[in-house]
Amino acid sequence: MNEFSLINCGSAGVLFGSMSALCVAMSKKSVSVHSGIFLLICLVINFIVAVSNVLEHMNIYDLIDRYEEYFEILIIPFFLLFIYSLSSTNEIERRRKNEDRLSAALEERSILLKEIHHRVKNNMQTIASMLEIQASTIDDPQIAKPLRETVNRILAMGLVHKKLYQSEDFSSINLREYIESIISLLRDFYKDVIRDIDFSIDIGNHPVMDLDSAIPLGLIINELITNSIVHAFQNEKKGEIGISLKKIDDATIMFEVYDTGSGLPEQIDFDKNCGLGLQIVKILTLQLKGDISIVRSGGTLYRITLHYCGDEE
Amino acid sequence: MDNKRILIVEDDILNAFALKMKIEEWGYDVINMVTGGSMAIEESKKNKPDLILVDIFLNDDITGVEAVKEIHKSALIPVIYITAFEDPQTFQMIDETEYRAFIAKPYHYNQVKDAIDLIFH
Numbered sequence: 391m392n393e394f395s396l397i398n399c400g401s402a403g404v405l406f407g408s409m410s411a412l413c414v415a416m417s418k419k420s421v422s423v424h425s426g427i428f429l430l431i432c433l434v435i436n437f438i439v440a441v442s443n444v445l446e447h448m449n450i451y452d453l454i455d456r457y458e459e460y461f462e463i464l465i466i467p468f469f470l471l472f473i474y475s476l477s478s479t480n481e482i483e484r485r486r487k488n489e490d491r492l493s494a495a496l497e498e499r500s501i502l503l504k505e506i507h508h509r510v511k512n513n514m515q516t517i518a519s520m521l522e523i524q525a526s527t528i529d530d531p532q533i534a535k536p537l538r539e540t541v542n543r544i545l546a547m548g549l550v551h552k553k554l555y556q557s558e559d560f561s562s563i564n565l566r567e568y569i570e571s572i573i574s575l576l577r578d579f580y581k582d583v584i585r586d587i588d589f590s591i592d593i594g595n596h597p598v599m600d601l602d603s604a605i606p607l608g609l610i611i612n613e614l615i616t617n618s619i620v621h622a623f624q625n626e627k628k629g630e631i632g633i634s635l636k637k638i639d640d641a642t643i644m645f646e647v648y649d650t651g652s653g654l655p656e657q658i659d660f661d662k663n664c665g666l667g668l669q670i671v672k673i674l675t676l677q678l679k680g681d682i683s684i685v686r687s688g689g690t691l692y693r694i695t696l697h698y699c700g701d702e703e
Numbered sequence: 704m705d706n707k708r709i710l711i712v713e714d715d716i717l718n719a720f721a722l723k724m725k726i727e728e729w730g731y732d733v734i735n736m737v738t739g740g741s742m743a744i745e746e747s748k749k750n751k752p753d754l755i756l757v758d759i760f761l762n763d764d765i766t767g768v769e770a771v772k773e774i775h776k777s778a779l780i781p782v783i784y785i786t787a788f789e790d791p792q793t794f795q796m797i798d799e800t801e802y803r804a805f806i807a808k809p810y811h812y813n814q815v816k817d818a819i820d821l822i823f824h
Binding site: 504507508511512514515516518519520522523526541542544545548552555556575578579581 | 715717718720721722724725728787788789790807808809810811812813814817
């Protein structure tokens with residue numbers, strides 16, 4: 391046996407050892423199957439070449455000598471494939487870890503937002519409770535009334551958080567559901583006053599609205615409907631209060647609240663002198679960068695044009 | 704007529720106090736206001752209220768739902784849940800117990816009155 395065959399013998403042994411170690415590692419799943427197979431093929435080719443060299447230099451009839459050249463050529467593409475496979479496995483692993491981290495962060499964000507909404511609602515309840523306690527200590531209902539109206543304003547704001555919390559979206563709310571819940575709140579509150587009033591809601595394609603616009607809009611609705619319930623039907627027995635929302639174009643919506651009651655008294659000038667409720671409506675319309683106008687014919691109609699950039703569901 | 708006796712289980716004492724004031728205004732008795740689940744169980748077993756108003760997350764390890772489960776083992780006292788949690792997991796949790804109404808915070812006192820009146824009249 392000459393030196394050359396001894397070296398080849400040694401490398402064949404080392405390669406065989408590496409192959410066995412690789413197989414064990416693959417069976418324990420500490421090496422990924424894909425890159426393991428490529429590496430195994432590289433090792434097998436080298437092993438065959440080494441064995442072939444040993445046999446050749448020991449002058450034994452060499453059965454695989456004829457194929458040795460092919461194996462030597464094969465080693466390079468297989469080695470390249472092995473590197474490619476290894477890098478793609480690493481990339482997949484890296485992306486999977488990123489994905490896990492992202493979904494954990496999302497989950498955390500959602501829990502945090504829920505917690506914040508929960509705290510906001512609890513705090514609103516506490517504020518409403520304090521006003522309610524205060525109102526309860528006042529014997530004159532006329533003095534207690536503004537406090538209770540403020541409770542309604544807080545609850546109308548609270549409804550936004552309720553709807554956001556239920557939507558699991560946290561960025562926008564369904565306007566129809568929101569308006570319906572404000573009306574239901576007011577119907578409940580004024581059930582002793584409301585005799586035969588029908589409520590109608592006409593809100594086209596279920597627009598959704600972002601939080602920044604929804605709260606002022608909710609407060610506007612609260613004020614206008616409260617006004618209609620309390621003042622519009624003092625003489626009439628029956629009537630209707632309605633809300634309609636129409637999309638004029640992509641950036642504009644027309645929002646109307648109307649009642650079929652006795653109409654806003656002539657002495658109330660919307661631009662100059664009006665009650666706190668209507669002043670709140672004017673300020674909030676400004677905040678929404680909208681315009682408001684009143685139509686007095688067969689009741690009262692408040693028309694608010696909003697330049698709105700929300701989406702449709 | 705004997706006044707109906709109500710137990711308030713709420714960790715926010717100010718909310719509990721406001722509820723107590725309103726409930727008494729409506730002509731019912733509030734036997735106690737407690738802030739934790741274990742106190743709710745103890746108070747219910749001792750004083751047998753006619754109705755329990757209970758929040759879900761309280762200031763001890765026992766939630767309102769767990770307290771209700773424990774109380775209902777010995778007496779099926781009517782329960783109204785009052786909480787700021789309205790997510791599906793909460794509903795799943797409370798659905799494991801028997802309750803007469805669910806009121807979400809922030810609520811209007813009329814909602815509470817209607818729910819209580821419905822149980823007693």
